[in-house]
Amino acid sequence: MYLTAQAVTDAIRVLSERVHPFLGITFLACKAHGLSIGNDENVSVDRLTHEHLNKFHRLDRKSEHFFQPFRSVQQWVSPRYASTGLQTANTQTFSSVFLHKKRSSRWGFAEDYLSRIQQILHEDNLPEKVPSWPLAIWLLKGVELGSNADPRGLLEIFYEQFRITESERSQLFEDDFSGLPSADGDYFSDEPLVVSSVLQEFDPPPDRESERGTALTSLKIEFSGLSPKLEIEFGERLSLITGDNGLGKSFLLEFAWWAATGTWAHRPALPDLVNRNGTPRVEYVLRGNSGRLSEAAYEFDYKRNIWSPLSSSPTVEALCIFARADGSFAVHDPVRSKLQGITDDRIGRLTSDDVWDGKAGMIEGLIRDWVRWQKAESKLSFDRFCSVLRKLSPEDLGELRPGATIRVPGDPRDIPTIEHNYGTVPIIHASSGVQRVLLLTYLIIWAWQEHELAASQLARDPLRRLVVFVDEIEAHLHPKWQRIVLPALMSVGEYLSGELSIQTIAATHSPMTLASMEPSFDIEHDVLYHLYTDAGSVKLENIQFVKYGDASGWLTSPLFGLQHARSREAERIIERAKEAQLTEQPGEALVQELTDELRRLLSNDDKFWPRWLYFAEKHGAKL
Numbered sequence: 001m002y003l004t005a006q007a008v009t010d011a012i013r014v015l016s017e018r019v020h021p022f023l024g025i026t027f028l029a030c031k032a033h034g035l036s037i038g039n040d041e042n043v044s045v046d047r048l049t050h051e052h053l054n055k056f057h058r059l060d061r062k063s064e065h066f067f068q069p070f071r072s073v074q075q076w077v078s079p080r081y082a083s084t085g086l087q088t089a090n091t092q093t094f095s096s097v098f099l100h101k102k103r104s105s106r107w108g109f110a111e112d113y114l115s116r117i118q119q120i121l122h123e124d125n126l127p128e129k130v131p132s133w134p135l136a137i138w139l140l141k142g143v144e145l146g147s148n149a150d151p152r153g154l155l156e157i158f159y160e161q162f163r164i165t166e167s168e169r170s171q172l173f174e175d176d177f178s179g180l181p182s183a184d185g186d187y188f189s190d191e192p193l194v195v196s197s198v199l200q201e202f203d204p205p206p207d208r209e210s211e212r213g214t215a216l217t218s219l220k221i222e223f224s225g226l227s228p229k230l231e232i233e234f235g236e237r238l239s240l241i242t243g244d245n246g247l248g249k250s251f252l253l254e255f256a257w258w259a260a261t262g263t264w265a266h267r268p269a270l271p272d273l274v275n276r277n278g279t280p281r282v283e284y285v286l287r288g289n290s291g292r293l294s295e296a297a298y299e300f301d302y303k304r305n306i307w308s309p310l311s312s313s314p315t316v317e318a319l320c321i322f323a324r325a326d327g328s329f330a331v332h333d334p335v336r337s338k339l340q341g342i343t344d345d346r347i348g349r350l351t352s353d354d355v356w357d358g359k360a361g362m363i364e365g366l367i368r369d370w371v372r373w374q375k376a377e378s379k380l381s382f383d384r385f386c387s388v389l390r391k392l393s394p395e396d397l398g399e400l401r402p403g404a405t406i407r408v409p410g411d412p413r414d415i416p417t418i419e420h421n422y423g424t425v426p427i428i429h430a431s432s433g434v435q436r437v438l439l440l441t442y443l444i445i446w447a448w449q450e451h452e453l454a455a456s457q458l459a460r461d462p463l464r465r466l467v468v469f470v471d472e473i474e475a476h477l478h479p480k481w482q483r484i485v486l487p488a489l490m491s492v493g494e495y496l497s498g499e500l501s502i503q504t505i506a507a508t509h510s511p512m513t514l515a516s517m518e519p520s521f522d523i524e525h526d527v528l529y530h531l532y533t534d535a536g537s538v539k540l541e542n543i544q545f546v547k548y549g550d551a552s553g554w555l556t557s558p559l560f561g562l563q564h565a566r567s568r569e570a571e572r573i574i575e576r577a578k579e580a581q582l583t584e585q586p587g588e589a590l591v592q593e594l595t596d597e598l599r600r601l602l603s604n605d606d607k608f609w610p611r612w613l614y615f616a617e618k619h620g621a622k623l
Contacts, residue, residue, distance in 0.1 A: 061499025243531025
């Protein structure tokens with residue numbers, strides 16, 4: 001169990017009215033350290049408070065600023081807050097609380113520190129007792145609570161973690177739960193906290209745009225594939241690519257992956273090795289968060305059959321995941337590669353069997369990790385997995401829920417099961433659509449957790465950008481699933497980390513997938529491209545996103561080019577009927593023939609009937 005975003009936002013509002021920053025930060029940092037009482041010791045209070053801020057006040061990891069939920073003129077304070085604003089409170093307003101000489105590195109609590117804190121709060125007209133319930137919520141946000149998911153259990157964790165004594169508890173803290181709108185089910189959930197839901201309730205930090213990482217901005221390919229030139233400007237959030245089979249959607253995604261990661265997901269994409277009509281060339285641009293552009297260019301060397309760089313070859317500073325149309329995957333993690341000293345780009349290539357059953361030195365696999373997460377004492381990984389599955393659950397199957405593991409004859413492993421409206425199924429026997437969603441869900445969560453681990457082992461922060469490539473995102477999925485999968489996939493980052501920016505690059509044939517984006521497509525951050533043929537040449541066009549309303553509207557849009565969202569035979573007879581309507585004397589026999597064919601091919605409520613019936617009756621057809 002976890003605290004909800006509602007609990008955290010309610011707690012912040014109470015803390016901002018009633019709690020001085022000294023008590024919410026300095027006092028707790030000193031208590032967690034075990035600062036001496038009645039004696040001083042060699043310790044830096046600035047260091048203690050800065051470490052406390054780093055641990056509990058990084059509400060937006062994309063920002064260098066700390067979120068300050070206590071009484072203050074600012075909610076977001078600078079990275080130097082511990083040695084500036086807090087230091088002033090520590091050495092001036094609350095100086096009598098400590099044993100400390102100016103310009104000394106020795107600190108300790110005075111013997112009567114509790115009464116002195118109360119006196120200072122009284123003189124400042126502040127409540128002399130801290131509301132412990134909202135303070136515990138703030139400090140334990142994101143923590144897996146287990147059986148302690150109730151107000152009393154939460155307080156016990158808080159008091160134990162910060163070494164709060166009985167006298168401190170009785171004199172400084174107020175265990176009254178009435179100060180918040182709710183202390184029941186609204187404050188606890190099975191799903192891990194989505195930090196972005198908390199952030200949206202408050203103003204953004206002043207440096208919100210200074211994210212670490214780079215994004216793929218544009219790609220130009222010349223004399224490769226079926227077109228002499230393809231250019232694409234990628235959306236900051238979403239890039240959707242549509243087009244007929246065989247025109248190069250997968251080809252374009254493979255090149256985009258190569259530009260982003262410097263590796264090929266399978267084998268290198270090659271130009272036409274027979275008809276050499278020009279010099280094959282690839283150019284791409286990356287944009288850093290400061291706005292600085294990094295450019296790269298390659299030309300194909302026919303003698304060595306390789307793409308030869310003409311300049312430096314930057315790659316995106318991001319965790320990248322590619323779900324390919326053939327069911328295989330690729331993962332690129334620059335942090336993990338650095339930790340392991342990996343130089344062979346093949347290490348990131350994974351077949352579907354690799355993701356199911358594991359690949360030595362790379363991945364344990366869905367079956368083993370699922371069982372391990374499900375049985376682990378800490379449920380964070382498993383709860384993340386369950387949350388994403390719920391998000392990706394289709395209407396017809398209902399909520400996808402992990403069931404108890406079972407043994408399958410002929411397999412020595414414990415096999416996970418999936419529960420839905422139609423029963424409980426071992427995942428190895430689940431439908432192709434369910435298996436595809438399970439694999440992609442698992443791979444994203446696994447890759448992020450491995451990335452976080454590698455970053456911690458290198459003593460650095462995780463990257464703040466995830467780039468997801470998906471080819472034929474609708475593969476194996478029922479239309480009911482097709483209309484939720486892309487929006488759900490784009491929101492997965494919320495369950496991984498509040499600091500992640502996600503860039504999604506996807507290819508699709510599905511009108512339902514396009515219709516699913518109508519409520520959320522953002523022209524400022526999303527783009528739609530269409531591959532089509534013109535005079536024997538393939539072209540890529542940036543299409544304005546238009547709301548066509550339903551799948552039929554998308555099927556008859558320029559993206560799919562159908563005259564009618566019907567069978568080919570029905571389309572042909574309707575076109576013949578329309579031609580007849582434009583003829584001055586179509587003849588009774590022709591009109592009767594067309595009527596009979598329309599009756600055979602169209603449903604009784606087809607919208608073409610009102611247009612035809614009056615015409616047919618007028619020309620003597622028997623209806």
